[in-house]
Amino acid sequence: MGEETNTNIVYGASTQITMNDGTTQTVNASQGGGALTVLASENNVSENTILVDPNAATTFNVQAVNGSYYSSGGAVIPAITTTTASVTSSMQNATWHELGHVVYQGKTQDKVLNFDNTTRSIYQSTKMVPTRAPGYDKGASGYKMKAYYSTPLAPRPPDVTHNRIYR
């Protein structure tokens, strides 16, 4: 990775970014659809910042791109070069996605999605749920903890700002 710049990860709805000239700027996670990244390499700041809103919606729409998008050189024309696609995410997935923007800064942003999708396929959240054994009342010692695993998230398609020509 070779990244030497500090990356701050903030969980919340907003945070303040200190610019190199000493001024501050408030950014809201909603600006990026629930999570965002401000890179030092692209902004007048000394550290990278990732902001993830834990309460952001976990399902949202993107403008997915198709082959015509690439052959047109990146023209965004709904129903011709783009279609609306629904994406499911999570707080953990959003964190990985934003880290992808740090790892693949300056590169085509399809790499961010490849990274994101890899974490989607291997990530399985474990949830311990109390399960009542037959013959025992609620609260009795007969409760056992059972592990459940969530289904991996479906892959996210390339969209207008995460594709093989967009940097």
Added chain:
Amino acid sequence: MIIIAMLLSCMTRAQSNDIETNYKEINDTLIISFINTGNDTLQLFSTYFEKPYIFSKVLHKVDAKNKEYKVSFLPLLPYLSGYLTDKLILTDVNKITMVGQNLYSFMEILPKNKIYIKLPLSQLFGNVNEKNNVVKDFDNETINGKNLKDITLSKQKGEFELLFEFAFYTEVNLLVERDLYIESGVKTYEQTKKYEILKLPVTLEKNIPLNFK
């Protein structure tokens, strides 16, 4: 002081359908008023009135054939959106031509109402002494990463008329809300193009040499 300044300032008018326009120049500021003389609410496209956009040379378009120097506040459609991408550019002036970094914003003008905008001339013409401080006139709908490289203007001679260009929409509901913008697809795309252009010829008292270096 203000009254004297107003008397000394240049006053002209431009008319475009339901919009009447006046301007005056007070010190470093160009104040432009827009009067909605019609019966429908109008929306003045206003994204580029603020920093960092106001510093962009892309707003300065020269039509060499018609000898026009246009300060164009028309929307650069391929680079505007109803939502931002999650990798934010905060203050870089070049974000004006980056996809996913620029939101549509508008100033509402109710029927029979008037609004003002104030443009700081030293910021708007801040690049006047720099090289390549203006660009060739281009189509705001078809500009893209490839033809953006071809808009460098060679040095020009002669007199040029100074024009300011503004865009007025009547419907913007699909352009200012993330989900609606994405979900409405073709309707959104059509709405982005439905604007009228107002051209305002301006004569500045302040001596700004319109150099094309």
